[in-house]
Amino acid sequence: MIENGLFDLTGKVALVTGAGHGIGKATATLLAAAGATLVIADKDFTAAQDVAQQLGAAHQAVSFDLAxxxxxxxxxxxxxxxxxxxxxxxxxxxxxxRFALDDVTQAQWEQMQHINVWGCFVVLREAARLMRQHANGGRIVNVSSIGAARTAVNDQVAYNASKAALDSVTQSAALEYAPHGILVNSILPGAVMPLDPRPKPAAHQPATGPLLSSGRMPLGRPAHAHEVAGPILMLVSAAGAYITGQTLIVDGGFSVT
Ligand SMILES: NC(=O)c1ccc[n+]([C@@H]2O[C@H](COP(=O)([O-])OP(=O)(O)OC[C@H]3O[C@@H](n4cnc5c(N)ncnc54)[C@H](O)[C@@H]3O)[C@@H](O)[C@H]2O)c1
Known part of the structure; x- marks a missing residue:
């Protein structure tokens, strides 16, 4: 626990979506270590339950579908x-x-926007409604992607557009919720190593593109998931009390190459 410090979350209730795996799991683990009580929400309920069990009895898993x-x-x-x-x-x-630009179908495009934009927007709006009931303010971090700001990986036109739209939601919500003390920011990770590698589908093709090209990762490696969780902790704690409406790039220097 981080006591009496800038990063202390004792007494706070935190919801992390997609917390059964990857960045969400690393973030839930860090926020719990900082003192928060976690709601671990995921479509993969078994994974969410495993995380809740690892974190202890105060933390609860909930099954939900962002779609x-x-x-x-x-x-x-x-x-x-x-x-x-x-x-x-x-x-x-x-x-x-990933869908090739020339081949992406309307159904694939709409599914991406439906989940990554509309779904995340509804989550944000419902969260802010609950935060406002108690007039204690709140913190919201949307997990976007470097792809919203720089083309990093090929065949991600639909994904990049969805994350750019999410960053626009961040800015609108930051403006509208500021009077309620609710701060809204985006984190834009670059390449992140899988926390718990899972089998790839048979048709999986390895990604290509600028992010994977020689010399495009100045720190020499992808991020660990906890290296994305750390900046999220900053944004949701007292350390981030004067930051809202921002898109914070966490890409190991890719965007300056
Ligand atoms: N890993 C990267 O390199 C990277 C880079 C930039 C941005 N991101 C973003 O970070 C976020 C987390 O990605 P990750 O790499 O940890 O992925 P991940 O696949 O390891 O984890 C995603 C989690 O979301 C859950 N999920 C998926 N669809 C869902 C749905 N419909 N309803 C509820 N839960 C659902 C999954 O079960 C999983 O637990 C995503 O928004 C992703 O776009 C990831």
């Missing part, structure tokens, strides 16, 4: 029932299939 507004509303009804408040949202769950 369904009904499911998102049910998630927030559960958060309200369990805690009657919410202080922190890490809006992390998202999908990232």
């Amino acid at each position: 369904s507004q009904t499911s998102i509303e049910a998630l927030f009804a559960q958060v309200a029932d369990m805690h009657e408040r919410l202080d922190i949202l890490v809006n992390n769950a998202g999908i990232y299939p």
Whole structure:
């Protein structure tokens, strides 16, 4: 626990979506270590339960599907029932299939925007409603991608457009929620190593593009998931009290190459 410091989250309730794996799992683990009580939300309920069990009895797993507004509303009804408040949202769950620019279909495009933009928007809006009920302000971090700001990987036109739209949501929400003391920012990770590598689908093609090209990672390697979680902790703690509406790039220097 980080006591009496800039990064102390004792007494805060934090919801992390997509917290069963990867960046979400690393973030939930760090926020819990900082003293927050976690709601670990994921479509993969078994993974969410495993994380909750690792973190201890105060933390709860909830199953939800970012593709369904009904499911998102049910998630927030559960958060309200369990805690009657919410202080922190890490809006992390998202999908990232790659589609060649020339071949992407309307259905693929719409699915990407439906989940990564509309789904994340509904999560943000529901979180802010719950935060406003207690008038204690709040913190929201949308997990975007370097792809929103710089083309990093090929075949990600639909994904990049979805994350750029999410960053636009960040700015609008930061402006509208500022009077309520709710701060909203985006984190834009570059390449991140899988926390718990899972088998790739049979048709999986390795990614190509500028991010994977020689000399484009000045720090010499992709990030570990906890190296994205650290800046998120800064944004949701007292250390980030005067930051809102920003897009913070965490890419190991890719964008200056
Ligand atoms: N890994 C990277 O290199 C990288 C880089 C930039 C941005 N990001 C972004 O970071 C976020 C997390 O990615 P990650 O790399 O940790 O991925 P991941 O696949 O390891 O984790 C994503 C989590 O989201 C959950 N999820 C997926 N679809 C869902 C749905 N419909 N409803 C609820 N939960 C769902 C998954 O079950 C999983 O636990 C994503 O928004 C991704 O776009 C990742």
